[in-house]
Amino acid sequence: MSEHVDSVRTYAAVWLILLALTAITTAVAFVDLGAFSVVVALAIAVVKMLLVALFFMHVRHSTQLTKLVVVGGLLWLSILLTFTLADVWTRGLIGTPGR
Amino acid sequence: MANHAEAQAETLALREQFDTAEQQKDASTLGMWVFLITEIMFFGGLFLAYTVYRDIYFPVFALASSSLNAVIGAVNTAVLLCSSFTMVLAVRASQVGQRNALIIFLILTLILGVAFLGVKAYEWNEKFQEHHVPGPTFHLEGTGQQGEAQLFFSLYFAMTGLHALHMVIGCGILTWLLIQSWKGKFTPEYMTPVDIAGLYWHFVDIIWIFLFPLLYLIDRHLGK
Numbered sequence: 653m654s655e656h657v658d659s660v661r662t663y664a665a666v667w668l669i670l671l672a673l674t675a676i677t678t679a680v681a682f683v684d685l686g687a688f689s690v691v692v693a694l695a696i697a698v699v700k701m702l703l704v705a706l707f708f709m710h711v712r713h714s715t716q717l718t719k720l721v722v723v724g725g726l727l728w729l730s731i732l733l734t735f736t737l738a739d740v741w742t743r744g745l746i747g748t749p750g751r
Numbered sequence: 752m753a754n755h756a757e758a759q760a761e762t763l764a765l766r767e768q769f770d771t772a773e774q775q776k777d778a779s780t781l782g783m784w785v786f787l788i789t790e791i792m793f794f795g796g797l798f799l800a801y802t803v804y805r806d807i808y809f810p811v812f813a814l815a816s817s818s819l820n821a822v823i824g825a826v827n828t829a830v831l832l833c834s835s836f837t838m839v840l841a842v843r844a845s846q847v848g849q850r851n852a853l854i855i856f857l858i859l860t861l862i863l864g865v866a867f868l869g870v871k872a873y874e875w876n877e878k879f880q881e882h883h884v885p886g887p888t889f890h891l892e893g894t895g896q897q898g899e900a901q902l903f904f905s906l907y908f909a910m911t912g913l914h915a916l917h918m919v920i921g922c923g924i925l926t927w928l929l930i931q932s933w934k935g936k937f938t939p940e941y942m943t944p945v946d947i948a949g950l951y952w953h954f955v956d957i958i959w960i961f962l963f964p965l966l967y968l969i970d971r972h973l974g975k
Contacts (some may be wrong), residue, residue: 667836671829678825681968684887689972693964700960708839708953715777718784725788725821729795735803740803 656713666707673700764941768874776943783947787954797913798900801906801965810901813970815891815903818883820874824967827870828959834863834907835956842949843943853945860952861925864918871915878904910962917955924948 677696685692706712711722761767801930833884841856877883882890882906891900928948932936937945 657843660840660843663843664835665841667832668835668860670832670835672913674825674828674832677964677968679823680972684972693969697961701752701834704835704953704957704960706837708956709950716782718777718781721781721784721788725784725791728788729791732792732795736799737802740806744752 656710658707659692662707666703670700670703756876761940762963764938767807772809772940776946779943779947780950783950787950790954794913795909797829797906797910798961798965801910803883804902804906808896808902811894812894812903813973814870814882815900815907815965816895816970817908817973818881819901819967820877820966821971823874824963828963830863830867830870831956831959834860834867835953837863838949842942842945845945847938848939850932850935850937853937854929856928857932861929864922864925864952868918869889871911871918875908875911876920878908880971882907907966910966914955914958914962917958921948921955923950932973 668676673696677693680692681689711719714720715720765772766775770777837856837859841853841860844850844852844856878971882888885901885905885908889901889904890898891897891904894900927949928945931944
C-alpha cells in the first residue's frame with residue numbers, strides 16, 4: 653500500500669511536546685493571569701488537538717475529502733457555540749418589548 | 752463464465768465494490784471521520800452547556816472547579832497521551848508488518864487505558880467521600896449556593912462519565928484487535944481496523960485534552 657509511514661522519531665517528538673504542553677498548562681493555571689487564564693488554557697488545548705489530529709490521526713497525509721470533512725465538522729461545532737453564546741451573552745443588552 | 756469478478760478473487764483489502772485497495776482504505780477513513788464528527792457534536796453540546804452555566808453561575812463554578820485535584824488530572828492527561836503514543840506506534844507496526852511489535856504496543860495501550868480508568872475511579876470515589884456527588888447528601892464547603900454547585904458536579908459527572916464510557920468501549924476494541932493480531936489477521940496490505948481504532952482512540956484523547964483544562968484548570972488561579 654502506498655500510504656505514508658512516519659518515523660518513530662517524529663511520533664516521539666510529538667509525544668514529548670504534548671507532555672510538555674500538559675505540564676505547562678497545569679503550571680500556568682496556578683498563576684493569576686486574570687481573564688487570560690481561559691485564553692491560555694484553550695490555546696494550549698487547541699495546539700495539542702492539532703498535534704494529535706495532524707500527526708497521530710494522520711490528517712496531514714489524508715485525502716482532500718477527509719480534510720474537508722474534518723474542517724466541516726469544526727465549522728458545525730463553531731456554529732453551535734457561536735450562535736448559542738451570541739444569544740446568552742447579549743441577553744439584557746436591549747430591552748424586551750412588552751416586558 | 753470467467754468474468755471479471757472471478758478473475759480477481761475478493762480479499763479483505765479489496766472488496767468487490769471498490770476499484771482499488773487505496774479507494775477502499777480512503778472510504779473507510781472517511782466513514783470513520785464522519786462518525787467522529789457526530790461525536791464532536793455530541794460532546795460539543797456538553798461543552799456548550801458547561802460554558803453557558805459557568806458564565807451564568809461563575810463564582811460557584813470557579814469554587815467547585817478548584818475543589819478538583821489538578822495534579823491527579825494532569826497525571827491522568829499524561830497517561831492518556833502516552834496511550835495515544837503507544838497506539839500510534841501500534842498502527843505504525845501494522846503498517847510495516849511487525850506482528851510482535853503490534854501486539855506489544857496494543858497491550859501497552861490497553862494497560863494505559865485501564866490505568867486512566869483506574870485513576871478516574873479513584874477520583875470519583877473521592878467525590879463520594881467528600882459529598883460532592885449531586886443528591887440529598889451533597890455539600891460543597893464555602894458557598895451558600897448548593898444548587899449551583901450541584902449543577903457543576905452534574906456536568907462534571909456527565910462529561911467525565913461519557914468520556915470514561917468511550918474509554919471502556921475503546922478498551923473493548925483494543926482487546927478485539929489484540930485477538931485478531933494474535934491470529935495474524937493484519938498485514939501491511941490490510942490493517943484498516945487497527946488504523947480506524949487508532950482514529951477513535953486519539954479522538955477520545957482529544958476530548959480529554961479539552962475536558963482537563965475546562966473542568967480542572969481555568970479557575971484555579973482564583974484560589975479556594
